Amino acid sequence: MNYTNFWIDGRSFEKARNHFRAAVADPKARPNQKVVLDLNEHAYMLGMELTHGYPFIRNDGLSMTIHDHELTPRENSYNIIDLINIRFTERALKGAYTNLVYHEEAQQFEEKLSNLNVQRREDALKFSEEVCRWGRGMRVWGRLNQHYSQSQLGEAISSWLSSVRNYDSYIDPISQGVSIRGLGVSFASKHLRLLDPSRFAVLDSVLSEGLGYALTPQGYNLFMNDLVKIKNDYLQEWRLCDIEASIFALVRQRVITTG
DSSP states (O other): OOOSSEEEEHHHHHHHHHHHTOOOOOOOOOTTBEEEEOHHHHTTTTTTTSSSOOOEEETTSEEEOHHHHHHOOSGGGSOEEEETTEEEEHHHHHHHHHHTOOHHHHHHHHHHHTTOOTTSHHHHHHHHHHHHHHTTOHHHHHHHHHHSOHHHHHHHHHHHHHHGGGOSSSHHHHHHHHTSTTOOHHHHHHHHHHHOTTTOOOOOHHHHHHHOOOSSHHHHHHHHHHHHHHHHHTOTTSOHHHHHHHHHHHHHHHHSOBO
16 A cells, blocks of 8 residues: 555645644645655554544545545545546545634624624625624725725625525526625625535635636536535535535635645
8 A cells, every 4th residue: 555645735744743742754844845654654644543634645646534534535435526637535524624724703793793683784884894703804895895885885785695595596696796896706605605614605805716617606506406416415514604614715725835
């Protein structure tokens, strides 16, 4: 069995090392560094004793976990998910969600914003500001306020978000969002994701670059329908936003990693 045709990004490597306080000889890795793995040496650090291990990448591009490699070495014995130009096992997706997704901040914003009534102009305005804060996009908030007065912006956001439940497709709500001057697909989708996390997810530049979905309403519609298929086929109990966050973690391992 080959133990060396695998690698992981430096950010994930250091997170795994700190998780277990693992005494491995490797020097400290930069976040965007490609770290070559020896699965014999690194098995414990990668989560062999966890239910869901840390995902890493095989040289042929498959994202997997130590459990995929050690417990089920035959490729046809584990679920492989194909999404545009990335392949990952079901265990890798679950490992990303468990070990690489930062849940607490998003959950705090979800709870905070659930108390707002977006049908009220003042609440819709506050909702939008908090979305931009969560998404590290206060420059987006600034642009919105350059294009609209507070009253106009509150009315536009309220009208948009109040109508979302009337749509059966994904293309209509995202199209209405990007029609607001200053909002692109990335931050419009962040609004939708925090409005209804079970139904919507985020398509940002990392996912667009890593997977090839265009940052257009059509690209968002395609992305969301692909997430729905993954949910229906493998993860019926998961929210769409959590599937997206896990895929984001797998994609980020590749998008920012240099050799």
